[in-house]
Amino acid sequence: MATQALDGIRILDLTLGPLGGMAMTVFADFGAQVLSVRRCDRFAFLPAAPMWRRGTVAIDLDVKADRKRFDALCAGADVLVINWRPQTRMSAGVDVREMRRSFPHLVICSITSFGAGDSRSELPGYEHVVAAASGRMLHFTGCPDREGPAFSALQVGIHACVQSVVSGVLAALLARDQHGQGSLVETSLLQSLLAYEQGALLGEQFRHVLGDVVDGVAGSADQAPLPSLHYLPTQAGDGRWVQLGNLLPHLFDNFLVATELIDILADPDYDTAQMVLPEAKREHFRDLMFRRMQEKTAAEWMEVFIDNGSVVAGLIQSTQDAMKDADMVANGHVIPLGGRVQLGPLARLSETPALPRFGVADGERVALAWQQTPRASVSLQPNTSLPLHGIRVVEIATIIAAPFGASLLAELGADVIKVEPIGGDPYRGLAGGIGACRVNLGKRSICVDLKHPDGQAVVRELLRDSDVLIHNFRPGVPEKLGIDAATLHAINSRLVYLQSNGYGPEGPGAHRPSTHPIPGAGMGGVHLQMGGQLPTELLDLDQLRAWSRRLMRANEVNPDPNTALVVASSALLGLAARQRTGRGQVVFVDMFGANAWANADDFLDYPGKPARHYPDVNQYGLSPLYRLYRCGDGTWVFLALVSAEERARAKELFEGVGHAAVDLENHSALERVFGSSPASDWVKRFVSGGLACVPADGALPKFFWQLPEQTVFVAPSRHAIWGDFQRPGSLVRFDGLPQANLNPPVAGEHTRELLALAGRKDAAIDNLLDSGAVAGV
Known part of the structure; x- marks a missing residue:
């Protein structure tokens, strides 16, 4: 068998849920031996569970009771990854800093929701809790046809944190090969969401230099703006939606040629470098674009654009549609495995390719081998440089x-x-x-x-x-x-x-250009954000304007x-x-494959597979207990109660403040309850009880500025x-x-x-x- 990138690497997995599971999938696909310490199956209620941890084996282990065995496994491992809540770790006797001293060879990756020193990391670490608290949901204001923040459906925080774990662990292993020492690698869902901060934080600091440009970068919290002409979502003549993505002038020129709208280039007011017109002319031309796109079906337009070869455009479709896409299949992003069709490997390595596989049944045999062959002792000289120093x-x-x-x-x-x-x-x-x-x-x-x-x-x-x-x-x-x-x-x-x-x-x-809106549309992210509800009847110009605003807000920058x-x-x-x-x-x-990983919760198919969890049409959330609520002071909170235990404790909490009769499965009843008190009161009540209810209407840049000065979330430049x-x-x-x-x-x-x-x-x-x-x- 060909050598794989991670041959010989042993990873001890102490994680729950999709975040750890997807990281383990990457490691196992590329040859690492992954041993999962199975404490419970709380992650199994989510629809992607059959794919998580492919290639891993599992053992049942009470860490505290089996301390000697656990220590022997750590001595035999190269990497330990853990995302348990801080209190859970301590009660099990898993102190990552103490373990760092006890096992200096070991790369220990610690994952939290809000950061190691943040008390909110004791809350259930659901993606949307962190997204709401950071202000990400406010970013989607204007996506539904209502006021206020909107549920951020695509779980980009999990995707970013998975990749942070993979990158951090691999970098630390490379450094260990050079210096002999393991590392404590730390990341969080909140830290990982910084990847999607693509200008607002910087723009606010340079407003005195850049002026009104900053508002275009930061966006409006009140209304989704009309998209630029080159990024316009348009409706074709059969009611399907086509996303345009012609970011650069030569690409937009190709679109104008393909759609026979090239007369605009002769207008002396048209700025060819910035692809802009004065407002009145711009909006007239937008109308021309809308009308022209309704003259052919979506399939006919895509044939025209593909024949041109240099027009950036794609269909807005679901993740299940994307799994049938010819490019996805040809590039190995859709694979049959274990009686299922599922997501292919993260990347294609020409000489040491991934070999996705299901786990070997005998986890105890693997554990015994690790216990009997501990890793060699290493130098106690600490590494004082970042791991890729010298690369x-x-x-x-x-x-x-x-x-x-x-x-x-x-x-x-x-x-x-x-x-x-x-x-x-x-x-x-x-x-x-x-x-x-x-x-x-x-x-x-x-x-x-x-x-x-x-x-x-x-x-x-x-x-x-x-x-x-x-x-x-x-x-x-x-x-x-x-x-x-x-x-x-x-x-x-x-x-x-x-x-x-x-x-x-x-x-x-293979030879076509692409920009961020295309995989956003094509891999299912936009479809998910809109609750799967896009109009198929032909719209008039006013309706097209309104829907293009909403769809472009849904197709935010995350694909890049x-x-x-x-x-x-x-x-x-x-x-x-x-x-x-x-x-x-x-x-x-490629962008399509990478964004398939961001849609990994639905990028699989098998008999009896549950449908993807879509938000409601108004984009409040997924259920009455996993959703946004407006409070008595007009501000918003996000509530996340998933387990039966959480629901029972919430029932007691409501009873304690005079709402004993509230029906937890009725969002209208809960709206009335949350409307009876200000957001700060609800947050305090829930958080003190260890339940997830967080503010949801703070802008992301403001959120990070309010963190302590010593925070890891900003750095001088x-x-x-x-x-x-x-x-x-x-x-x-x-x-x-x-x-x-x-x-x-x-x-x-x-x-x-x-x-x-x-x-x-x-x-x-x-x-x-x-x-x-x-x-x-």
Whole structure:
């Protein structure tokens, strides 16, 4: 059998629920031996349970009663992952900091809901509790046709935390190979949600520089804005919905050609660079777009766009529809396994591929082998650097997903070099550059003309001693630029070559461009957010405007960070494989596959599978006991009562405040009850009883500013032009080490420095600058 990326790695799993289960799936798919300590099956009530923990084996173990056995398993393991609540850990005698001292070889990954020092981590760690408390639900205001926050249906916090766990553990294992010591890796659902903070936090700090641009980045809490023309959701002539995603001018031009709306280019008021018109003309043209899209069916339009080859568009559909998508099947994102059809591996590694499998029956045999073969003792010298210190990553990518993935590696300590076109990544020109600032934290920048032979030579020289290349070119382009895998592996056989694109390298969409709204629409996220309720009757212009607002608010920015997180994890899988084989390889990641993982709760099918849990049409929540409520002071809370025990305790709580007769299965009755007191009273009552009821209408930037100064959720940074600011904090912490010093570069800020690194002397650097092969500042 071929070597796998994680061959020989032993992982002891002390987690409950989908978060730990999906992380274990990644580890097991790529060859790790995962032993799950089974204390209860509380996770089994959710519909994705048959897929979680594939490839793992389980043992029944009372940690406190079987302390010697548990300690022997820790001595034989490489990694321990735990997401029990702090009090549960302590009552079982599992103190992660004490274990860090007792088992110095062990990588211990501790997951909480709100952070290790936050008392709210004793609450049930449901994704939506954290999302509501952080202000994420307020972000969806305007998605339903009502006032107030809306239920954030897609569980991106779980997806981000799964990838944070995978990245953190793999990075710590790489560091252990170098230094001999394990690590305490810490993350949380709240920390992981920082991945979706793509500009509002920074924008508020730079309002004095950027002015009104900030409002466009932060969005309105009162009403969903009309989408930009290039990101318009439109209804086709058969009532189906088509999402457009032509972010850049040349892509929008292709759309105009394909739809025969090209006359706009002759309008002297049309700004071709920003793709905007004066308001009156813009809205007239929007109407033309709406009418034109209703002239053909969705299938006919998609045929037109696919024939063009460079129009970004896709259907709004369910996750179950996505499982039948030709690109998903061709790229291995849909696999038959164990009598089910389910989600394929996280990434495709060319030389050490994943081998998804179901668990071996005899967990006791595995446990005995671990107990009998403890890991060797290690040096007691602690590692004082972040785990990817000494790893060099070269990123040749634009816009959000791949660049942000590289920035996440910088958070882990990697030296990241951004190779951008002359004039800079085009994302710098959008929304004042706030988003570009976010996704390029922690990089050095060099501007290179990759069509110039001397520019290509410079990049190849930088890659000669690098560890990872991340690019997002479509298939065939790297060969034209001299940076294809075969060429680069000839000069650096240890290079992990990661290709990230929209649809994947196989299938009919391999050469098509994609932007974030397309996987958001195509993988089921928008369909889920809207409760599966999209109008199929043909709408008039006013209705189309209203629905385009709502659908674009539903199709928020999450698909790009969803992909970026997988880019970082997959690069680390490539580095882990290199530790075993001594060679680099090609790693394929695509936006469709990454966003299928974000929709993992429904990305499977089998006889008798329950339907996906959709929110109600007004997007309050999933049930009367898992939903938003407006309180007596006009503010909102999110209530989450899932288990029978939680419901019983809530019944007692209501009785104690004079609501003994309330029907817990009747949302109207509960609305009246919550409307009788202010939100702060309800939160205090529930939280003091260990039940989940949290405020749900605080904006995310405001939420993070209100946290203590020493929080892990922000960190100092500096922009060369704009000055000092607080950046979103790193998603993972290691042994309490300080966060990486991550500053966003100006385009070409480090060109001379990096040319010197590539072996060029001052005179040669001047010649390169004069030739136009490179540019700096």
